[in-house]
Amino acid sequence: MRALPRRPQINTFLPLPARGLSAPPPEYHQPTIISTYSHLADRSIVHDDTSMSYYRPAPLGVDLNHGFETKIERDETVDEHLDGLCAALQHVHERGIKGERRGGIITWRGMITRIMTAPFEDREGWEMTAIALDGSIYIELHDPPEIRAKRRKDQSSWAWQSYMGYAYEAFSTVPYPSAQDSAREEEDPEGWSGDVNTNVQWCNVIRSSIGDVPLCLGGEVDCVRGTPGDPHPGLGACMELKTNKVIYNEKQEFVFHKKLLKHWAQSWLLGIPTIEVGFRDDAGILKSQREFETIKIPRFIASLPNPIWHPAPAHHFLYSVLDLVLKHVLPTDPAPPQGLTQDEPLPPADVWRFSFVPRRGCELYHVGHVE
Numbered sequence: 049m050r051a052l053p054r055r056p057q058i059n060t061f062l063p064l065p066a067r068g069l070s071a072p073p074p075e076y077h078q079p080t081i082i083s084t085y086s087h088l089a090d091r092s093i094v095h096d097d098t099s100m101s102y103y104r105p106a107p108l109g110v111d112l113n114h115g116f117e118t119k120i121e122r123d124e125t126v127d128e129h130l131d132g133l134c135a136a137l138q139h140v141h142e143r144g145i146k147g148e149r150r151g152g153i154i155t156w157r158g159m160i161t162r163i164m165t166a167p168f169e170d171r172e173g174w175e176m177t178a179i180a181l182d183g184s185i186y187i188e189l190h191d192p193p194e195i196r197a198k199r200r201k202d203q204s205s206w207a208w209q210s211y212m213g214y215a216y217e218a219f220s221t222v223p224y225p226s227a228q229d230s231a232r233e234e235e236d237p238e239g240w241s242g243d244v245n246t247n248v249q250w251c252n253v254i255r256s257s258i259g260d261v262p263l264c265l266g267g268e269v270d271c272v273r274g275t276p277g278d279p280h281p282g283l284g285a286c287m288e289l290k291t292n293k294v295i296y297n298e299k300q301e302f303v304f305h306k307k308l309l310k311h312w313a314q315s316w317l318l319g320i321p322t323i324e325v326g327f328r329d330d331a332g333i334l335k336s337q338r339e340f341e342t343i344k345i346p347r348f349i350a351s352l353p354n355p356i357w358h359p360a361p362a363h364h365f366l367y368s369v370l371d372l373v374l375k376h377v378l379p380t381d382p383a384p385p386q387g388l389t390q391d392e393p394l395p396p397a398d399v400w401r402f403s404f405v406p407r408r409g410c411e412l413y414h415v416g417h418v419e
């Protein structure tokens with residue numbers, strides 16, 4: 049067996065950039081789709097657009113509590129790691145589809161959203177795992193049982209709010225015609241497309257890069273603009289749906305503007321041009337809707353008397369973190385492309401972690417080998 053590469057024994061700390069930093073950041077390149085896949089009602093995966101749904105504006109006045117008792121929720125005790133994304137890349141590889149690329153970072157879009165928004169995050173820290181394999185670096189959330197248990201407890205107090213987000217999706221979309229499971233019933237309210245089942249997801253896998261760092265990201269897409277039954281119309285027709293409480297005062301407006309950073313980053317990363325926000329009252333009745341063009345959100349924030357975030361520090365920090373990870377983790381790849389013969393057993397992977405502490409920065413450290 050080949051000797052393992054030497055492991056650098058380092059701890060590297062990366063401070064946050066100043067929130068006002070305006071130096072031109074590394075460019076985030078226009079994403080292109082590599083593949084799409086669908087989770088079905090039983091969470092199984094098919095490599096097509098079965099779970100894609102089509103946008104159809106929700107009628108105002110609908111009750112976003114509808115269907116709460118009959119919802120089906122994904123089993124959150126199952127840690128899927130990067131399974132869906134890896135299955136999609138395997139599918140691409142087997143079919144020799146153009147667009148496959150080794151090298152760079154492979155992860156969920158949600159991970160990159162977290163890194164990107166970290167310079168403006170005051171509360172939530174996180175930890176991620178990075179492993180080099182086959183010339184690429186795979187990143188996932190480090191989610192030990194105690195942290196996961198705490199998150200589930202926190203989430204349970206938000207269960208109703210988060211359900212209303214799913215109900216808003218059900219009122220705003222029409223499923224792909226073959227998705228019979230979610231067929232609506234006679235007694236359902238106007239616009240309802242069928243009971244919520246959070247197993248069902250439609251994911252797009254894109255490639256892009258920030259500066260010279262290649263990225264391959266998988267993320268969930270809520271719906272597309274188009275005629276039900278038509279094929280995937282491309283990223284330009286994709287939409288993200290959000291819900292928010294109706295804004296009555298300046299404090300609520302401030303909170304919404306802060307949330308727009310996460311909404312913007314999330315859609316920007318996948319190349320989704322439109323975000324629609326449904327505003328509901330305290331009882332869950334849909335009162336109004338507003339469409340945002342993703343690309344214009346930073347300009348909107350910059351036009352406010354007190355702009356509370358800016359995309360430059362977000363891009364700078366994302367680049368710095370990924371560059372740091374690439375530089376240290378990639379040389380520890382036990383099996384660079386063509387580095388092993390077919391008969392050789394795969395050497396143990398070298399695990400690294402990087403953790404973010406709000407208002408401080410990000411630290412990369414070496415964990416060790418796992419079989």
Ligand code: 0WD
Pocket residue numbers: 122127128129132156157158159161189191213249251266267268269289290314
């Ligand atoms: O740590 C894990 N095991 C995670 C798994 C964390 C985040 C996501 N995932 C899974 C998702 O289930 C999905 O299959 O990764 C895939 C892609 O996720 P993403 O697009 O990168 O996730 P993100 O951008 O954070 O969230 C997009 C949507 C959410 O919609 P809103 O409008 O709330 O942003 O994905 C859903 C949620 O509807 N979502 C999840 N669904 C099930 N389990 C989860 C989750 N843990 N996180 C987000």
Ligand code: CA
Pocket residue numbers: 270288289290
């Ligand atoms: Ca959404």
